[in-house]
Amino acid sequence: MDHTPVYYLFQFAFFYPMVMAFFWMSGGLYYFFRRERKSRDRNDPPPMDEYPFTSLLIPCHNESDNLDDTLGAALAQRYPDFEVIAINDGSGDATGARLDALAAIHPRLRVVHLDRNLGKANALRMGALAARSEYLVCIDGDAMLEEHAMHWMVWHLTSGPRVGAVTGNPRIRNRSTLLGRLQVAEFSSIIGMIKRAQRVYGRIFTISGVIAGFRRTALHRIGYWADDMVTEDIDISWRLQLDHWDIRYEPNALCFILMPETLRGLWKQRLRWAQGGVEVLLRHGMSLFNWRKRRMWGVLVEYIFSVLWAYVMLLIIVLWALGKVVDLPPSLYIQTLLPQWHGVILALVCLLQFASSLIIDRRYEINIGRNYFWVIWYPMAYWLISLFTTLVALPKTLLKRGRTRATWVSPDRGIR
Template sequence: MIDRLIAFLVLSIVLGAPFGLTLVLTSNALLNFVFFYPLFMSGIWMAGGLYFWLHWERKWNWRPYRPPQLPGLPLISILIPCYNEADNGEETILAALGQEYQNIEVIAINDGSTDGTTALFDRLAAEHDRLRVIHLAKNQGKAMALRMGAMAARSEYLVCIDGDALLAPDATNYLVAPLVENARVAAVTGNPRIRTRSTLIGRIQVGEFSSIIGLIKRTQRVYGQLFTVSGVCSAFRRKALDEVDYWSLDMITEDIDITWKLQRAHWNVFYEPRALCWILMPETLSGLWKQRLRWAQGGAEVFLKNLTTIWSWEHRRLWLLMIEFVLSTGWAFAFTLSIILWLLGHTVALPPSITVSVLMPPSFTGMVLAMVCLLQFVVSVFIDRRYEPHLARSLYWIIWYPFAYWLINLVTTLFSFPKVMLRIRRRRARWESPDRGIKELA
């Protein structure tokens, strides 16, 4: 009951703060926040990404190429939870079995699939000694599938990938090395790269994962905590998972939740950009909408879950993540409020202090935003060029990215945040086959 009351108060503050700001400081303050918050965050992400590169990445030896060697050659378990992956499951499993690191076992968890996944997995298990298959009678959700895989695994180190992800041959070495070298590291998230590039939506996401998600993870790692590991490609320490009771079954984004659970228990989470994993992403508007709405709802669920538990001094390193989430959510509602005031101004007479006469930024502000956006693209290409040498070819398509990214964030926040805040969710989170686009290997 207390959590629900606090959720209502937070929702009221987020919804009401921009309006109150407008009344006190005029509509100019509202528009300044709407226009300059993305500018400010771009600056933070570029600074964090460059610091990460200067402090760590530029020192990594790439010639001659040698992935990290794991002392003692420990067994590594690769978990692949799948639901209706008859089209993609075979190449995913073969890529996992084809790792340069040989002391591995691959566990494919068939979560009640209704297509040909069962027959495919049984055939592959008969052909490959290092592959084991777990069949669940009905769809229990990705979190349960991961739990079952972890229970069956024989290793302390668990690499978890999606059923459509292709691990680079050396990805296992890079993902597990920080776990072996540092006893307080609980999870390592890899570097997903998009391989669906046949449409504008797919090409925009190539730029997004480079110029925004990669920079965000580098920046968050600089100040010590990650908002989320990548559910499509991450490694975990079993001891740490056991301490926090593994993945939660009622969270729609199990990857965000497990990240916060581990960090709340004072474990470290690392980002390893050299651990490459090629993934499929939606290439239709409906598929992209469903995916991003799920991400937004999952972030809001984790926000609500942690709202009352992280304000002690021992959790201070998580405060910046919480503040960033609140500001981003507030930006979405502030932008919406400015649109409402602009529309009202065309129909009724509003007081001058809250009248929004124009929604477009002034020419100088617009030019600054465009220049910062371009600079962000250049920085991201400079940093990521070693992982994808031809990334600059996507620069033409990246110019559409800021509009698409912030617009999607705006709409998904408006739909997901009130829904989660006003109705606490406690049912089992299950999955369905998403739009996977048209495969085009990089």
């Protein structure tokens, strides 16, 4: 039986998200039952032979409204020996003055003032150079660490000489709108599962920039964070792994974060993420065609197929629109974009994926099941914004002129 080109386009557009959903579910559940199910409670982290001095880095730009919460949680860590270094990166508000006032009260806190906005990557580099420890835990200026998070992350970093970084488990603080509730579902059923599945096959696409721990030796070998990348967390993840450092995922290292709750804020954030992925692919993709770097091939293939899916969807939309104004051959004509039985199946798979995440995430968040109702809207919200941000990010990155420093832009922190 002969199939038309449109048939193959629809087959790929339909089966790619479904196959990836089952891949993430199976990998995530395997990781959970193999490594998490019988692990210690997050409030009872494993004992360590010694507790090395650790530095907690907090880059800040116009964070005066969040400093009390963020630094309060940072200074309350249940870890015996650590310092907190806050880097004021050219803030235009009261961030600098507030940090100095807090440093006068808390002896663990040190403040580094930078006279102008040079971006998060530069702020982290300055903090790392000022730190007195081999082990660095980095969080954003609006994040709140759970009290045992530092212990869990340092435990990983000290568990082996090739552990270069560890990424934690971000949780959404603000849930006052539908977008906020959808992101609760996203971080549990998508982002957490992806990291678990990627750990199963050996490499992680990106650490969570909002909570990550690093071995300073590893950072020094690769030249620290790049200040000309839109997303410094994706880039540092690839460069560490290309240098054969291992990146761990620790779901017990919880960090409560603020996320956009407006469409405009969410679009800007996800466009930046998508652009960062394209930048990393263009800069490091060719270097992966080396047998010694074969463990990164899974991450590379997964990302390439995600970009290809976005452009297949674009082609389907274009053919449908053209069919409304010109006579197309039957082999290229698309009658409707409205989901039919394909959409029903994808919605069911989405619900199954979120149900799987409930099995895992009930360890880390009470009453997460109340968000199950809202996840029915997730495919429309998440897949559509992923589609269009990828479509915009690729040409935007390709047309970018030269390397420019990525400076701070204060994000949408949600409706509180």
